[in-house]
Amino acid sequence: MIGERLHRARKASGLSLRALADEVGVSQTTISKYEKGASMPSSAQVLKLAKVLGVKSEFFFRPVKVQLKGVEYRKRSTAPKKLLAQIEADVLNQAERWTSLLSLYPQQPVPEFSLPAGLPELISELDDIEDVVDHVRDTWDLGLGAVPDMIDVLESMGVLVIVTSIDVQGRLDGLAASVNGTPVIVVSEQWPGDRQRFTLAHELGHLILHGRLDESVNEEKACDRFAGAFLLPRKSVQQHLGDRRSRIEPRELYMLKHEFGISMMGAMMRAAQLGIISDAVKSSLFRFFSAKGWRTREPGDAYPAETTYxxxxxxxxxxxxxxxxxxxxxxxxxxxxxxxxxxxxxxxxxxxxxxx
Ligand SMILES: [Zn+2]
Known part of the structure; x- marks a missing residue:
C-alpha cells in the first residue's frame, strides 16, 4: 500500500520521479520501484520521503479507501498533465479525509445524492431545460430568487464539493468525478464567486441531464444552459429586464451579477436565450464587451468566492x-x-x- 500512497503524495507535490529522487538522494529507478511496490523503502527513507513530500510518515501506511472514478474536466482543459495529477491527488486526499470523518458517525450526517423525482425522460431541445430547472428548484425549495450559497445547496443534496487550493493557473474550468459512488465537484478557491458558481451549476447539470438529452442536443451546451437558468431563473430575468428590450445598459447586467451571482456575460446570455434581446443586440453587446476587455475581466467588484463549511x-x-x-x-x-x-x-x- 505504500507504493500507491507514495505515488499520490508525489503527484500532489508536483514533483517528478527524478526531482523526488534527487531530494531524497536515491536513484529515479528506486523511487519508481517503491511506487510500483517492487521494493520497500527503509524507515530512514520513509522519513526522508515524508519530509520532502510534506506529509506525515503514517500517511504512507494508511490503507487506500477511496478511488476517484469517472473524472471529467469541464470544456477542453488546457492544463498540463502534471497539474491535473496534482489536482486529482489533492481531491483524493480531501475525499479520504471525508470518508474517515463520515465513518466515525453512527448515522450518516449527509444524505445520499438522489435525483429529483419527475424529471423528463427525454429532453429534445435546449429551451426545455428552463422547465427542468424550474422543477429542480421547486423540488429543492429554492424559490425563484438568487441562490445565496451554491456550495451549501449542493452539499445539502449529497454532492461532495471540494475546494482545491492548488494553483490551477486559470487553465482548468472545473472537474467532476465520483468517490465511492458519491458525486464530487471540484472548484478552485482562487476563482471569483461567479465562476465557481457557474461551474457548480454546470456540473449539477451533468448529474441531472446526463442520459436524458436527445442526440441532437449537445450536453455541454445543455449544461451551460442549465447553469445559467439555475443561477438566474427565467422568471427573475423577466422580472428584472422585462419581456422585450431594444438595449440593455451594462450597469443592469452588473446589478444582476451581484444580485444573482452570475457573470455579466452570463446574465446577458440569459436575456438572449429567453428572447428578451435579439441576436443583433446580443452581438453588439459581445463586441462592446470585447472592445472594453470585459470578456477577460469584468468591470467593478468581483462576486465574492464561496467556501465550504x-x-x-x-x-x-x-x-x-x-x-x-x-x-x-x-x-x-x-x-x-x-x-x-x-x-x-x-x-x-x-x-x-x-x-x-
Ligand atoms: Zn460539462
Missing part, C-alpha cells in the same frame, strides 16, 4: 456529540490539539476583545 462543522458536531475526542478532531482538521482547544474556546473572539 460542512467538513469543519461535521468535525465539531462529532466532537460535541462525543463520537470523537479532541486529538482525533485535531487530526481530522490538520491542526495541533493545542490550536483546536483554542478554537473551541472561541479564543480572541469575545465581544470585549473585538472592541479593543
Amino acid at each position: 460542512l467538513y469543519r462543522q461535521l468535525v465539531y458536531k462529532a466532537l460535541a456529540e462525543d463520537y470523537i475526542g479532541e486529538s482525533k478532531a485535531a487530526e481530522l482538521m490538520g491542526m495541533s490539539t493545542y490550536s483546536l482547544r483554542e478554537e473551541r474556546k472561541m479564543g480572541g473572539m469575545d465581544a470585549a476583545a473585538a472592541d479593543q
Whole structure:
C-alpha cells in the first residue's frame, strides 16, 4: 500500500520521479520501484520521503479507501498533465479525509445524492431545460430568487464539493468525478464567486441531464444552459429586464451579477436565450464587451468566492456529540490539539476583545 500512497503524495507535490529522487538522494529507478511496490523503502527513507513530500510518515501506511472514478474536466482543459495529477491527488486526499470523518458517525450526517423525482425522460431541445430547472428548484425549495450559497445547496443534496487550493493557473474550468459512488465537484478557491458558481451549476447539470438529452442536443451546451437558468431563473430575468428590450445598459447586467451571482456575460446570455434581446443586440453587446476587455475581466467588484463549511462543522458536531475526542478532531482538521482547544474556546473572539 505504500507504493500507491507514495505515488499520490508525489503527484500532489508536483514533483517528478527524478526531482523526488534527487531530494531524497536515491536513484529515479528506486523511487519508481517503491511506487510500483517492487521494493520497500527503509524507515530512514520513509522519513526522508515524508519530509520532502510534506506529509506525515503514517500517511504512507494508511490503507487506500477511496478511488476517484469517472473524472471529467469541464470544456477542453488546457492544463498540463502534471497539474491535473496534482489536482486529482489533492481531491483524493480531501475525499479520504471525508470518508474517515463520515465513518466515525453512527448515522450518516449527509444524505445520499438522489435525483429529483419527475424529471423528463427525454429532453429534445435546449429551451426545455428552463422547465427542468424550474422543477429542480421547486423540488429543492429554492424559490425563484438568487441562490445565496451554491456550495451549501449542493452539499445539502449529497454532492461532495471540494475546494482545491492548488494553483490551477486559470487553465482548468472545473472537474467532476465520483468517490465511492458519491458525486464530487471540484472548484478552485482562487476563482471569483461567479465562476465557481457557474461551474457548480454546470456540473449539477451533468448529474441531472446526463442520459436524458436527445442526440441532437449537445450536453455541454445543455449544461451551460442549465447553469445559467439555475443561477438566474427565467422568471427573475423577466422580472428584472422585462419581456422585450431594444438595449440593455451594462450597469443592469452588473446589478444582476451581484444580485444573482452570475457573470455579466452570463446574465446577458440569459436575456438572449429567453428572447428578451435579439441576436443583433446580443452581438453588439459581445463586441462592446470585447472592445472594453470585459470578456477577460469584468468591470467593478468581483462576486465574492464561496467556501465550504460542512467538513469543519461535521468535525465539531462529532466532537460535541462525543463520537470523537479532541486529538482525533485535531487530526481530522490538520491542526495541533493545542490550536483546536483554542478554537473551541472561541479564543480572541469575545465581544470585549473585538472592541479593543
Ligand atoms: Zn460539462
